Structures are given as C-alpha cells and as structure tokens.
Amino acid sequence: VQLQASGGGLAQPGGSLRLSCTASGFTLHWYATGWFRQAPGKEREAISCISVSDGNTYYADSVKGRFTMYRDTEKNTMYLQMNDLKAEDSAHYYCASDSPLGQWCSGALLGVWGRGTLVTVSS
Numbered sequence: 001v002q003l004q005a006s007g008g009g010l011a012q013p014g015g016s017l018r019l020s021c022t023a024s025g026f027t028l029h030w031y032a033t034g035w036f037r038q039a040p041g042k043e044r045e046a047i048s049c050i051s052v053s054d055g056n057t058y059y060a061d062s063v064k065g066r067f068t069m070y071r072d073t074e075k076n077t078m079y080l081q082m083n084d085l086k087a088e089d090s091a092h093y094y095c096a097s098d099s100p101l102g103q104w105c106s107g108a109l110l111g112v113w114g115r116g117t118l119v120t121v122s123s
Helices: 099-103
Strands: 002-006 009-011 017-024 033-038 045-050 057-059 067-072 077-082 091-097 117-121
Touching: 002 091, 017 033, 017 091, 017 117, 033 067, 033 099, 045 067, 045 077, 045 099, 057 067, 077 091
Parallel strands: 009 117
Antiparallel strands: 002 017, 017 077, 033 045, 033 091, 045 057, 067 077, 091 117
C-alpha cells in the first residue's frame, strides 16, 4: 500500500503547477484522500481532501479558489492543480489518507502517506 507523489518544482509567482499522486496496492477512490503541506518552521497544514460518499472536496482558506483537487479513477491517481501560486505556497507537499483528514472529509482512512514533493515559488 503506497502513495507516490510527483510534480513539484520551481514556479514563478502567479504561475501554475500540477502535483500527481498515484496509489498502488489499493483503490484510491474507496478512501478519503487529500493533500498536506509543510513549510520550513511551520506546522503541517491540510489543504484539500475528497470525501468518498459524495466526492465533495474541502479546501483550506489559504488555497481556496486557486487550487483544485481531482481524481482519475482509471489511473488510480489524484491531482492537485495549483494556480496563481504565491511565495507562501512554497512547501513540501504530501498526499495522504490519514486521520487528520477526517475533520473535513468522510470515508475510510488508510493511514498512508506519500513522500513529499517540493514546491518552490520564487521569481
């Protein structure tokens, strides 16, 4: 049971990046899944998740209107489309199915995390 995140990199302020997270060993859309980020010296922040029951998505206020999370069930992959990036979006981004998401999204949680992918927003 694994999650593999990719797609991080360097973007300019106002630019876009898309993160991917592919699941292996389990069916992604059967579980509540989401994205976290952590910047140096800051606490980990849950930024989005998808509920199993209705597919509704949650977004933290810090990313609402700029980030979009979605899933491709055929590819067993979820994505985080990040637009209008800001310097404060710079962080390691993690995909996961774990208990902190239960505050906002319904569904079973696996307790699995992907390795982080680094996003740097700088001119």
